[in-house]
Amino acid sequence: MDRFSFLNAAHTAYFAELYDQYLKHPDSVEPSWRAFFQGFDFGMQENGISEEVLGEAPVDFAEGDIPAHVIKEFQVIRLIDGYRTRGHLFTKTNPVRERRKYEPTLEISNFGLEESDLQTTFNAGDILGIGPTTLKEIVRHLENIYCESIGIEYMYIRKPEELQWIQDKLNVNENHPEFDDAQKKQILKKLNEAVSFESFLHTKYVGQKRFSLEGGESLIPGLDAIIEKAAEFGVEEFVMGMAHRGRLNTLTNIFGKSAKDIFSEFDGKDYEQDIFDGDVKYHLGWTSCRKTDSGKGININIAPNPSHLETVGAVVEGITRAKQDRRYKGDNSKVLPILVHGDAAIAGQGIAYEIVQMAQLEGYETGGTIHIVVNNQIGFTTNYLDARSSTYCTDVGKVTLSPVLHVNSDDAEAVVHAMLFALDFRMKFKRDVFIDLLGYRKYGHNEGDEPRFTQPKLYKAISKHENARDIYFEKLKKQGVADDEYLKELEDTYKAALEENLEDSRKEETTRITPFMAEEWEGFESAQEDEMMKDVDTTFDLDRLDKVAEAVSQLPEGKKFMRKIKKIIDGRKKMYFEDNKLDWSMAEHLAYGSLMAEGYNIRISGQDSERGTFSHRHAVVKVEDSEEEIILHNNIEERDGDFFIYNSPLSEYGVVGFDYGYSMASPTTLNIWEAQFGDFVNGAQIVIDQYISAAEDKWKLQNGLVMLLPHGYEGQGAEHSSGRMERFLQLCAKDNMYVADVSTPANMFHILRRQMKAKFRKPLIIFTPKSLLRHSKVISTKEEFATGSFQPVIDDHDANIEKIKTLVFCTGKFYYDLLKHREENEREDVALVRIEQLFPLPISKMKELMDTYKNADDVVWAQEEPRNMGAYSHLLLHFEEARKFRVCSRKFYGSPAAGSSVRFKKRHERVINSVFDKNLNEEENN
CATH class of the missing domain: 3.40.50.12470 (Rossmann fold)
Known part of the structure; x- marks a missing residue:
């Protein structure tokens, strides 16, 4: 009797759905079916290795036991699973060079299928939402979803509802965007701003560092789309962190910072106020309120950043959480963090991993971050193959099972589509999502650098490559959405505004800096050292x-x-x-x-x-x-x-x-x-x-x-x-x-x-x-x-001033060690004064006490740390009288303290004894 005759009677669409479920979540399938599927996998493994679940042996059967058409259905499902799992390795996402080759490929022969099967109709099409259809149509559908301008990694996600949501989202329009003419023109407008801004700076400020966005200009329409759409979700504030690359472009074309101010910074003008030093133009922060096309006001902040590129990410998450706690009572749907990374930085700097690990912890969660990598495929002069061991720079995102989208930055519509996908995912699931915006860097690390020294082949290709705006314009031109006159008007209008700003900037002698998040700090005053020393x-x-x-x-x-x-x-x-x-x-x-x-x-x-x-x-x-x-x-x-x-x-x-x-x-x-x-x-x-x-x-x-x-x-x-x-x-x-x-x-x-x-x-x-x-x-x-009140200095209230011969200044815990010695040895001639505030140093109070102990001819600075550590060198810098102090401390050491408790005790006692006996101190110094 045929053990598997029931497979002939049942509808194979049911098996398709069940097997698809098994491939994603084996434990969710009823045990007898799971055993059956394990047996099938065992039989299909070319190397004979079973993928059995621990404790359950696969069903023992020969391949011939299963009806041939059912086997074929299973093989098609494995093909679908192959595209879902590995399709991102075979995308058209690199605009300037060939991708690395990966084996095995997604050829149908690698799944037990043949050319003759292409015209066969398979029920497995149901799980893609396209119904029973031919294998040829299934492959075309899969290629469009997984192997065009967007590659997506997500099959490692363990929550079925997230997996299903992603797959449903991908099946809509085969993961290809459908924008109307107005949306397409908006994308072109933002691309033109991005391209024209860089071109303008390149001609007006030749050779100056600006860390150009050229090669990644589609970031601008992508960010624009996120902000517009997020307002519809009820987001009221954005907090963004990004490093140098494209920052000036983003400040002008997304955050609305006046180009006039940026030009003043390029001209190197001094600041209006002299109470601070300022920073280079591509480190400065900015806050503004933007009105979306739908008329909603949205507060956008870009945090100031240092050259340690990923550091700002942690700061942005903290700012975001504070805003969520303080303004919105913990509602993380109201404030959205966006982190823009470089490919070399996110792969190379460990803090990226630390930030990702904090993402879902109670004390640090912010409801999900949209991570965007402006991927130049190079870090300064270092090729990506020398910069990381992982396949992708975004692989840190897999730590929290976050979806990752790899996008060809030359395909502006795909970029915007991916950005909106990421926003939808974040708002629904409150989790991180990563976008790897694969582009290039038109010039060197900065505009004065020569990249052909180290990447001659790559930069030969880049020199011949059209920018994203021109590529997109040609597409719209063919569609009849825009013509040459339309683009020229966009260019002329934008460049005229830049020229006007440039002219205005040169009429002013100084520039100004707008405080970051000034609204949060209303009512707080800046304070200099004299104010810091006043009693509160x-x-x-x-x-x-x-x-x-x-x-x-x-x-x-x-x-x-x-x-x-x-x-x-x-x-x-x-x-x-x-x-x-x-x-x-x-x-x-x-x-x-x-x-x-x-x-x-x-x-x-x-x-x-x-x-x-x-x-x-x-x-x-x-x-x-x-x-x-x-x-x-x-x-x-x-x-x-x-x-x-x-x-x-x-x-x-x-x-x-x-x-x-x-x-x-x-x-x-x-x-x-x-x-x-x-x-x-x-x-x-x-x-x-x-x-x-x-x-x-x-x-x-x-x-x-x-x-x-x-x-x-x-x-x-x-x-x-x-x-x-x-x-x-x-x-x-x-x-x-x-x-x-x-x-x-x-x-x-x-x-x-x-x-x-x-x-x-x-x-x-x-x-x-x-x-x-x-x-x-x-x-x-x-x-x-x-x-009471805070005491920057604590006098020795037990001291008899007339008897004091040695006045000791010390700090912290060491005071109690000295106090114990003084009590045990009944040394009434030594006063112990504690410096509680080391900066700003209470200089006037210290001088006053020195005058008070008029009989003290021996003034000591005592510390338990080695001479090259602790507060002694600080005292020398800020308290002139300290140069005459007798110093009691450990000798100069490279290590803060000895590992041996016996040696520690000897050294510690020696310092204490020297405080009370200047002869020992002289021996120590000699």
Whole structure:
């Protein structure tokens, strides 16, 4: 009896659909059918290797057991699956050179089909939406969808609804756009602007760097289409990040920046105001409100960027999230991030991976980003084969199973079609999508560079290649949509406007810079160093502080918590309401809670920041049996602000960039990034150099990001000792940031409150303690919290001024080590003064104290770090009197600290002893 006779009786369209489902999601198919399909695959594998599912053996049958026409149907379905999976490898997406060859190809013979099958009708056409049809028609349909100007990668996506949506979308018009004449003319208009702008600059500013978009001009009509369509989806704001290539073109033709201002920047004019230095023209940001063709206003922002090309991506995501949180109560459909990458940068810079990994995390998600790669096929002088190991520069997108579209940038309609596809996907599924805009770079890396030195064959082809506008115009001309006169009018009108702008720009002696996102910063003042040194009222009513303390020291009833958690929370209540001895964690909690009561939001992120690396914070407590998360700060009565805290991925670079961007767009949020250990901040050095220390000078941007960096020498080796304060202090200049190494809970409370109560914003770097978190002497009273203020210098209140012979300036945790030695040795002749704020340095107060201790003939700077690290060199630069100080520190070392705990202890004690015995200090120096 024929075991498979039922296959003759049933309609093969049913098998086609079921087999198609099996190929995409094997586990979704009923087990007996899955076993059958596995058996078929096993029989069809030329190499005999089965693709069986673990634990289920494929059905054992010979190929002859299955009716021939059913086998053919299955083979056609495998052909369809081959196009879906590998069609992108055989597209016509490269405008200037042959594609690499891939094997096996999509020839029908590779799927067990023959030329004689081309006229046979197959039910498998049903799964493409074209019904039963011939194999010839199926192949034509597949070629049109998967192998023309758009190649798409998506079959690795694991959600059936996303796969089905994509396939349905591709089947419409065979993945080919259908635009009406008005839309085609709009595409031509934007292409003309893109081409004419570059041509104008090329003739007026010969040899000047502009990082031309020529070879990728279709980016402009693509972006234009996204903005117009997104407004119909209800998007109200865009935040874009992009590097140099095409940026000036985008600023003018998408963001509406006056060409006059760009020409002034080309002429190298100075700025109207001298309070900042400015930046090169292709780094500057811009904000504008654009009215769409449908009459909707949409706010568009392009963030300022440095030459570390992918860094701006993290900043853009942070800005986007802040806008979504602050303006739209978390509705991510209202703000859309777009990141424009270069092919070499997205493949070569690790932060791209970090940003992608943050895309769906609770603390960092923005509802999906549209990533557009302006693919020049070259990075500076490096060929793509030397720039990456992956097949595509966009392969990082597969980390989050994002669809990737590869598009020939010469096909303007395909580009716009792909952009709108990406927008639809993002708005529906709230996920990232990537567009690889495959073009070329007409000139060298910059316009003064000679690309034929390194790519002679490629640039020979490029020199003969028509631009995208002319290619598209010829297409429209044949269709009767536009003629020569129409194009000439477009060109003449646009060039006349550019000439007028150029003439106007040369009438003015200076240029101006428009602050980025000025509307977010209304009411905030810029501040110079003298303003930064003024006292800020950080007091908080004691009765209201009691209510904050009550909220953060009371677990909800009816829920089961670990005994240790109960003890920690009960300890808060005891230290506040009974002992009046508040520790470091309580300083943090009360600072956050008091600011929330005054209407400020709190956001904290970092590796393990919810609990705290040293288990001191416990801002989130978990119910033992359900792991329900509870944030006690949100129980504060009459609060107007919210508390958000997130454990971050194991990233510094990407996360600090994100949090910096968040602070850039939300000046009323106390935004804190905490390093697991201070040493790890060096992973974010690019953000520190390019944004935190320099953004106000370069881009007139204020930012209030707080960085908490655990710092202190406690014998934990080279990697867990130093937050590298010397690096931050070296970057300090005039008025660009605050740097502090606070040593009391009250000072921590007030410095955090000062950050929000001031009428300006500066980045704040705080070197926080580790062992001091629970040190018996590191306590403050609630009255010091309620009525005190931040103390940049803390005098030695226990010192008898008349007896003091040695005056010691120190900072942070080292003070308590010195204090212990002084008490043990009863040294009443030594005064210990703490410098709590290292920048701006409280110079006048330090001088005042030196005058106060008039009997001190020995003035010491003491630090636990090596001489070439820590704050000593900073002191020499900013405090002239420091040149006469006796310096007590470790010697010069390349490593921050010794790995051996015994060696560490010896060195540490030697420094402490030298503070109290100048003879030892002289021996050390000799």
